[in-house]
Amino acid sequence: MSKSKPHTPRMSNGKTQRNQGRLMAAKSRAETAQENREKMIQAGRKAFAEKGYAAASMDELTASVGLTRGALYHNFTDKKGLLAAVVAQIDSEMARKAKAIAASAENDWERLLAEGVAYINMALDPEVQRIVLRDGPAVLGDPAHWPSQNSCLESTRQTIEKMIERKVLKDMDANVAAQLLNGAALNAALLIAASEDPQKTLPHAIEVFVLLASGLRNQ
Structure with a gap:
């Protein structure tokens, strides 16, 4: 006598459709x-x-x-939470734009400098000035602790580590160097936004940023 196959209960079409409907509604x-x-x-x-x-x-x-x-x-x-979301969006866009601008640089060192300079240049943008560089710090606190700054910091650290290994940069703590370098670019942007004449302050801020960054490099 042949053995009968175990019965596997099947979901009715109606139940299947109801489940699909719930999934679609949730989505x-x-x-x-x-x-x-x-x-x-x-x-x-x-x-x-x-x-x-x-x-x-x-x-x-x-x-x-x-x-x-x-x-x-x-x-x-609350309103503060909305500002944090807006700042995160703009700050992330700034980082992406800086990377895109620096992408054509000849080497890691030139790219690193170009990213910092591009970020500083964005301090002249009225939206960036008002939201990210003025209201942001006043309401949300120190920009160095914003989540949007973390990914940028990690990217800088990795680039610095590679350049230390290749002896392009002096032997140093890559994490500390990344924090100080990113902080220099950020504070240059904050300085420009707070100045009475941002356009006039910009070239001086960029000049000092490049000089500070160049101190990390092996001559």
């Missing part, structure tokens, strides 16, 4: 939440750039994208 909710978050970041970016952090109205901001304060609190907790 739709997640996509909507992400879209709303992006809308608020863009609206916050516009408001903070035009009016400044203190003067920006959260009611006007959320209404401009068809959302409520509840959506703001759900995504960012």
Whole structure:
């Protein structure tokens, strides 16, 4: 007598469709939440750039994208949280732009300098000045501790390590060197943004940054 195959219960078509419907609904909710978050970041970016952090109205901001304060609190907790998200977005864009500008440099050393100089140059951008270099530090604290600075720091550290191994740079602690070099570029940008004449301050800040960085190099 042939053995009958064990019965494997099958999910009914109705149940399968219900589960698929739930998954699609969950995905739709997640996509909507992400879209709303992006809308608020863009609206916050516009408001903070035009009016400044203190003067920006959260009611006007959320209404401009068809959302409520509840959506703001759900995504960012408060106005400060929204500013942190906006700063992170702009600061990350600055780092990417600096890398893109420096990509054509001849070697790691020239790229490292070019990235720093490109970052400093962005201090003349009105949006960067107001949001990242003025309101950001005033509301969020020391920029050196912002999460957006961490990835940039790690990239700089790796580049410095490679140049130390190749004897392009003096023997030193790569992590400390990266923090000081990134800090020099960041503080140069902060100095420019805070000055009475940013355009006039820029070349002096770049000159000193290059001189400081050059002290790391083997002659």
